[in-house]
Amino acid sequence: MASWVLSASGLKPLPSAFPRPGVGAVYRDSLSKPRFLRPAATGSDLNIRFSSTRSSSRMRASVPFQVASVEEEEEEPNFNDAIGEAEPPAGFDPGAPPPFNLADIRAAIPKHCWVKDPWKSMSYVARDVAVVFGLAAAAAYLNNWIVWPLYWAAQGTMFWALFVLGHDCGHGSFSSNHKLNSVAGHILHSSILVPYHGWRISHRTHHQNHGHVENDESWHPLSEKIFRQLDSATRTLRFTLPFPMLAYPFYLWSRSPGKSGSHFDPNSDLFVASERKDVITSTVCWTAMAALLVGLTFVMGPMQMLKLYGIPYWGFVMWLDFVTYLHHHGHDDKLPWYRGKEWSYLRGGLTTLDRDYGWINNIHHDIGTHVIHHLFPQIPHYHLIEAVSASFAPLCLTLCYRQSLKEENKATFYTTKLYCKVGFFGLFPLNLNEFLLVCVDGSC
Structure with a gap:
């Protein structure tokens, strides 16, 4: 399964380890007080599932953030549900650059998009x-x-x-x-x-x-x-x-x-x-x-x-x-900011978030597909959903491989969502207000 995902997306096999980043990433835990990260042990649990309606091309992802002490026994993350038998590479550093480049994602998108x-x-x-x-x-x-x-x-x-x-x-x-x-x-x-x-x-x-x-x-x-x-x-x-x-x-x-x-x-x-x-x-x-x-x-x-x-x-x-x-801030999703050589166009684009507005998506022209839009703003809005679906494999690897628990020293971590279903209740996406309220009051 993993080999199919890699071949379908045009990606080369991932190396067993990635270099650690230098100092420069900024972790934003509030609007008012951005702080520089210190190496710390972190943990995350990844759960990926698919919906069968119009959002069949959307991936639902939940990446709750936890903090674990180095003395605690860390549970090995199970990536099998996401990409078959693939395992996170040993010594993987989630602060390293993505294991693919912009051309890999571009190649996965159909030409007509x-x-x-x-x-x-x-x-x-x-x-x-x-x-x-x-x-x-x-x-x-x-x-x-x-x-x-x-x-x-x-x-x-x-x-x-x-x-x-x-x-x-x-x-x-x-x-x-x-x-x-x-x-x-x-x-x-x-x-x-x-x-x-x-x-x-x-x-x-x-x-x-x-x-x-x-x-x-x-x-x-x-x-x-x-x-x-x-x-x-x-x-x-x-x-x-x-x-x-x-x-x-x-x-x-x-x-x-x-x-x-x-x-x-x-x-x-x-x-x-x-x-x-x-x-x-x-x-x-x-x-x-x-x-x-x-x-x-x-x-x-x-x-x-x-x-x-x-x-x-x-x-x-x-x-x-x-x-x-909402597209540039998270609550459960702690989004990194970079400076100097740590920043790149790809890393910056992957720190945006997708949001689902239910039936309003069509009214405001699928602006919720924000990750793919930030990477490739030249794609017309009426092709964004298909482009997201086609580029699933590369962006899925962002989710799967950026959430390692094993590395002891983490400068920051990556998170991106592929047309994320954050939950939609009733006639209007009022549940999104929770993310806004929590973020603005300084909790993210």
């Missing part, structure tokens, strides 16, 4: 825009206080869906036509008050540096020096719910603590000289949308605009911060 169909992409835009206008028309027509809360929840979710489509434009996964990506991205993002190029460039920085303590763009650990320099108001806004879930507009204006610049300023240190014209274009489009909203406020009245656009906008902001936070 890389094909960008502009007509299909535009069909999703047409669908979402039609729903947005339909919801607004229905809410305005009914104008009932029983209907308005339902409208706010639904429209905020649809604004978030529009953002995800614009996000694909920014990555170039919407189409192979740069002009089409730019036009569609400006329309989609400007409509929800996001400066398209300013965001696109900073988001590119995030993808290229994810998991790097100093260079990642947002949601990165704060150094103790920066944390101590924060005033009490900033600490409250950053680490006390619900304020972190409302942070996105403020981030666009002034970025994260410890970083300077603005997504609207072409002279910001976010951008190089060749990008300034693009930033100006996006800022003009954003300003035009803001002016349109002001004009509609005079025509329709401030209360009607608040109900139709204002509250759904903040619903979208909460969706964006909620999803972004």
Whole structure:
């Protein structure tokens, strides 16, 4: 079984031992106090199972974290349920680089998953825009206080869906036509008050540096020096719910603590000289949308605009911060951060987390498949599920071989999930709030 997994994924046999990493990994156990790891004995229990519905291509993984003393007898992990007769290599160091490279995962993904169909992409835009206008028309027509809360929840979710489509434009996964990506991205993002190029460039920085303590763009650990320099108001806004879930507009204006610049300023240190014209274009489009909203406020009245656009906008902001936070932070999953030579694009991408939002997955275009998206942002959203399924073997090895219990000295450990089923209860994924609440209060 193990040999089949390796051959099917194009992987070479794993060596019997991997080199220990040097100092440089940062273990994040709270938002406010990132700390450097000291060698310690750890333990984990791996359980992998499959579902038989649409999520048959998804792997359910549970990796609870435990701490064991060196005097305690450690139980040998059973990897057989996951990959047949494969055993963890002797002396394996879970802080070492992955036992495969980016090309191994890429080779496992079918070629058609890389094909960008502009007509299909535009069909999703047409669908979402039609729903947005339909919801607004229905809410305005009914104008009932029983209907308005339902409208706010639904429209905020649809604004978030529009953002995800614009996000694909920014990555170039919407189409192979740069002009089409730019036009569609400006329309989609400007409509929800996001400066398209300013965001696109900073988001590119995030993808290229994810998991790097100093260079990642947002949601990165704060150094103790920066944390101590924060005033009490900033600490409250950053680490006390619900304020972190409302942070996105403020981030666009002034970025994260410890970083300077603005997504609207072409002279910001976010951008190089060749990008300034693009930033100006996006800022003009954003300003035009803001002016349109002001004009509609005079025509329709401030209360009607608040109900139709204002509250759904903040619903979208909460969706964006909620999803972004959950994909880059864990509670049971202790995600490492790196610096210097310890960091690599692959290691950074593998420290993201997949989340399952149930029936909402289709609405927000399978953004929950975040590991494969971070590794290969060029894949269109409508191919992500298949790409995850096809790349199962390499990513499974990340799970299976990164969770060794035998090594005495561990600098950090890897964890990634393949479209992780974290549990889904009822009509909405309210169970995900538990992860958010526990993480923000400093428990992860």
